[in-house]
Amino acid sequence: ILAIWHQLTKTEIPELTRVSVMMRERSRVEDTMYAMQKAGAGSLQVISDFDMTLTKFAHKGKRVPTTHNILNNKLLIDDDSTVKMKELFNTYYPIEIDASLNPEEKLPYMVEWWTKVHDLLIQQRIRKDEMARAVRESNAVLREGCSAFFDCLAEQRVPLLIFSAGVGDILEEVIRQNHVFHPNVHIISNYMDFDHTGVLQAFKGQLIHSYNKRAGALSHGATLRELHGQPNVLLLGDSLGDLSMADGVSTAQNILTVGFLNDQVEERKESFLNSFDIVLLRDETMDVPNAILRFIV
Numbered sequence: 001i002l003a004i005w006h007q008l009t010k011t012e013i014p015e016l017t018r019v020s021v022m023m024r025e026r027s028r029v030e031d032t033m034y035a036m037q038k039a040g041a042g043s044l045q046v047i048s049d050f051d052m053t054l055t056k057f058a059h060k061g062k063r064v065p066t067t068h069n070i071l072n073n074k075l076l077i078d079d080d081s082t083v084k085m086k087e088l089f090n091t092y093y094p095i096e097i098d099a100s101l102n103p104e105e106k107l108p109y110m111v112e113w114w115t116k117v118h119d120l121l122i123q124q125r126i127r128k129d130e131m132a133r134a135v136r137e138s139n140a141v142l143r144e145g146c147s148a149f150f151d152c153l154a155e156q157r158v159p160l161l162i163f164s165a166g167v168g169d170i171l172e173e174v175i176r177q178n179h180v181f182h183p184n185v186h187i188i189s190n191y192m193d194f195d196h197t198g199v200l201q202a203f204k205g206q207l208i209h210s211y212n213k214r215a216g217a218l219s220h221g222a223t224l225r226e227l228h229g230q231p232n233v234l235l236l237g238d239s240l241g242d243l244s245m246a247d248g249v250s251t252a253q254n255i256l257t258v259g260f261l262n263d264q265v266e267e268r269k270e271s272f273l274n275s276f277d278i279v280l281l282r283d284e285t286m287d288v289p290n291a292i293l294r295f296i297v
């Protein structure tokens with residue numbers, strides 16, 4: 001088996017031998033990939049997080065904005081609110097990624113963060129028709145090779161479920177402006193509810209934050225039912241909370257999980273390695289997911 005693996009990584013997937021790639025159990029990755037290859041594209045679906053997974057963590061030395069942070073724009077909200085949003089980010093993001101706290105301990109803080117920001121955005125009466133411009137003016141950027149990833153999935157008719165605790169309206173605009181909002185893309189996220197004049201009045205449905213994606217997955221039965229014909233799942237995320245995104249796929253046979261470890265790398269390495277099949281250290285590209293995809297389809 002080792003010899004076969006050696007051959008597989010050396011000849012077919014050189015990307016997996018990079019120093020930035022870590023695996024707890026190579027043999028499990030190998031078995032899963034062969035099983036997925038055997039079943040082919042027709043059995044595959046991809047479930048991916050959005051912020052810091054399909055988008056970069058940093059670009060040209062600067063942090064890339066999340067969908068929430070794209071809304072932190074003077075075009076949409078007043079000066080006091082831009083400061084407030086930044087302060088909330090600086091308060092709660094360190095808690096979100098704190099390696100010394102478990103998800104249950106983080107949960108109340110996450111609810112607090114999302115609730116405060118959503119209330120602020122509603123108070124600021126954000127306009128639907130300014131949304132596209134805010135995205136255009138932002139430094140939102142997809143990972144290198146991300147367009148190829150979207151295009152390949154569309155060509156092979158592999159469903160892509162983007163499961164984001166960000167803002168769905170902004171997420172859609174980002175992928176639209178990158179010309180990758182193909183018909184195979186499905187989205188579960190926090191969507192804005194605008195009144196008849198196009199002003200934000202609420203957020204729709206149950207709040208999704210980084211650590212309740214399991215509940216979100218189970219409550220979106222209808223979206224996920226369409227994906228029930230595809231028992232093999234390639235899951236991409238940048239947070240331990242992203243691992244539950246596939247919990248709604250009751251028919252799952254093989255699941256291969258890839259975790260982008262962007263921040264607090266040393267502190268979180270062990271927990272990521274114990275949780276994701278493949279861990280990518282400070283990798284701003286889609287090279288590994290693209291290579292896996294090429295191997296499977």
Ligand code: C5P
Pocket residue numbers: 049050051052066067068069089093096113114117163164165166210239
């Ligand atoms: O797509 P994803 O599920 O990653 O989107 C959620 C991310 O957005 C969180 O990981 C969090 O860091 C970020 N966030 C933010 N501002 C908020 C709430 C969440 O930047 N107000």
Ligand code: MG
Pocket residue numbers: 049050051052053237238239
């Ligand atoms: Mg994320």
